Every structure is written in C-alpha cells, then in structure tokens.
Amino acid sequence: MTRGLLIVLSGPSGTGKGTVCKTLISKRKDILLSVSCTTRKPRSGEKEGVSYFFINQNKFDSMIADNAFLEHAGVFGHKYGTPKNFVEKALESGRDVLLEIDVQGALQVKQNRPDAVYIFLVPPSLAELEKRIRSRATETEAQIISRLGKAKSEMEYKNKYDYVIVNDTVDSVISRIECIIEAEKLRSVRYTENKVTD
C-alpha cells in the first residue's frame, strides 16, 4: 500500500483557503479533509467527527501532554488542534489528507511532518486582498487594518512552503493543486512501492 500524501494548504487570512479547500474536497472524493478537535460547543448543524471532534478541556490537555496534536492553538478562549492519530491512520491506509490551516499552525505542523507538501495560497495583490476583506463587510475599520497588516507580515513566510499559488480563480487554483499532488507522487523519494522488479 502506497502511503498517502499530507497536503497542507495555508496562507494569510482572507486569501480564500476555505473556498479552495471546500471545492477541492467536493471534487476529489479520494482526498480526505483533516478534522480538528475543539473545546468549543457544537454550533447548529455541526456534526461530531465531520465538522470537528468535540472534546472537553481535560481531554484536550491530556492530548497535549501525550503529544497527540500535529498543532494546536487557542482562539477566542477555545482550543483547536489537529489530531495526529486521525491524519496518520488515513495516510497509512493510502488516503491523501488535506489540512487547511493558518500560517502559525502550518509552521507547527512542519516541525512534526517535514515530509508533508506545503502550499501557500496568496492573493493576486495586497490591494485585491483588501478589496476581498472589505467586501465581507463584517469587520470594523480597525479590524480590517489589523488583518491586512497581519497578512502582509505572514507573506514573509512563503519561503517556508514548498509551493506558492496565486489565488486568481478557484478553478485554476484547484487544477494547480491537483498537478502538485500528481507531481509529488512521482518524486523519487516516494518511489518505493511501485519499484520495478523482474
């Protein structure tokens, strides 16, 4: 059984990671989306094991102690983490796993999994990013300025990633990601199972 590929899709917030991720997963049933653990309560419509694994703070802490997360972080008083076990089992069974995550999370994952494929999604320009963030109209001017500043500084991390994709259109991003996955599977370091025999 050829081991699956862990694909980490990351980038500054507002670049459209979520949309790309959802579109790719719905197109490619062979790719499994990584499911995170969280300590927050389920919202209406969220399903255990699909949206998240909903766990309590004690369980979360013991998982940290057991080094059971690929990465974890706190957001607005709640904890979120990517369980190693879930990802590892899927990869072992030959499934490719997609992990959508912010820049800080991706850097944590990379320490645990340098063999994953790291893709950095960037906006066509910072002006375009500003337009996208403003079009959401859900944030105050101060929040928008702070988010743009953060995005600008996160852009500096692109060299920590294997690939950089400019998010011009979703379809074109998806086809480039599919190409990266296909190419990565041809890398000689992964050429073991299918090796030529007499």
Next chain:
Amino acid sequence: MTRGLLIVLSGPSGTGKGTVCKTLISKRKDILLSVSCTTRKPRSGEKEGVSYFFINQNKFDSMIADNAFLEHAGVFGHKYGTPKNFVEKALESGRDVLLEIDVQGALQVKQNRPDAVYIFLVPPSLAELEKRIRSRATETEAQIISRLGKAKSEMEYKNKYDYVIVNDTVDSVISRIECIIEAEKLRSVRYTENKVTD
C-alpha cells in the same frame, strides 16, 4: 522575465526516452529541445543547429578547455556535448529547455545545474524492457544481455533524480511530465518575479 526551466529527461537505454521527448516537443511548442555539439559528420537529412551543431575536434577540445559544456562524452570514436551557452540563453529568455540524455550524462549535468528538474524514465518492468529491446531486433544476443545488465545497474541511480516516471504509455508519461513542469513552476524557490506587491 521569469527564467525558464531546464528539464532533464533521462533513464536506462531502451526505456523510450527518445519517443517521449519527440512527442513532448511536437506537442509543446513552448519547450525547446537542447541541441548537442558533435564531432561526427552530418548524416543525410541532418541540419546544422537543429539535429546537432557539427564542429571539429579542435573546436570541441577548446570548448572542453573553456568549460563550455554541461556534459560531454565520447561514443564510438565521436564526441558529443551539451553546450552551456545554448541552454543558458534559452533559459534566460524564459524558454523551458528539454534535455534528453543518458544516465552518465545526466549526472554530469547535475553537477553543473543542481537547479534543473531531473526526471528518470523507467520501464514498467525489466521483463518489459527486455521485450522492447528484443523487438528492435537490431542487436546480437550478447549485446542484448549487456544492455540489460547496464539498464539494471543504471536503475540504481533513480534516487539521484527528482522524479521517477514509469513509461507505461507515451500519452500518460507526457501528461505527467507536463504536470511536473507546472508544479515545479509553482515552487516557492522560483516565486520571485510574480511576487505580490501593493
């Protein structure tokens, strides 16, 4: 101007490099095939600067002295070499360049150009390779055995390459090479010219 990509297609003899190369070049007019220098006389139909650059032994020797080859070798009393200048000019102008070459040559090129993309083409199996070589019916039994032994030992070099492609069908090899080229152009190390600005 984004610099072109140097794609080195190599592999044991008999794996079908030549056919793959010809098909790719005829499909993709944007990719330039590297033209070698040789000291042998032109054969009927061969064109200067297209089939080869035909040069004399003195010129060849002075190019060696000037370190003007990416690689060079002698075959049946004639010299063959890949001129650096030709490749470099094309890459500088943004053209991708394809270089089809045997395993020994590829390893020489790699010393000069570690930044090129190295693709190793392998037969579906050594049994299949034997079938292909025998079907040519141009060689003696001793030559066939020697060629197979060489192919077997050349297979050991696959880890020196970035990618390994099994030559099952030409069309599928071509599409995988195209995917590799597309993916390689998205690598963060090459992400300079198109970088995001305000």
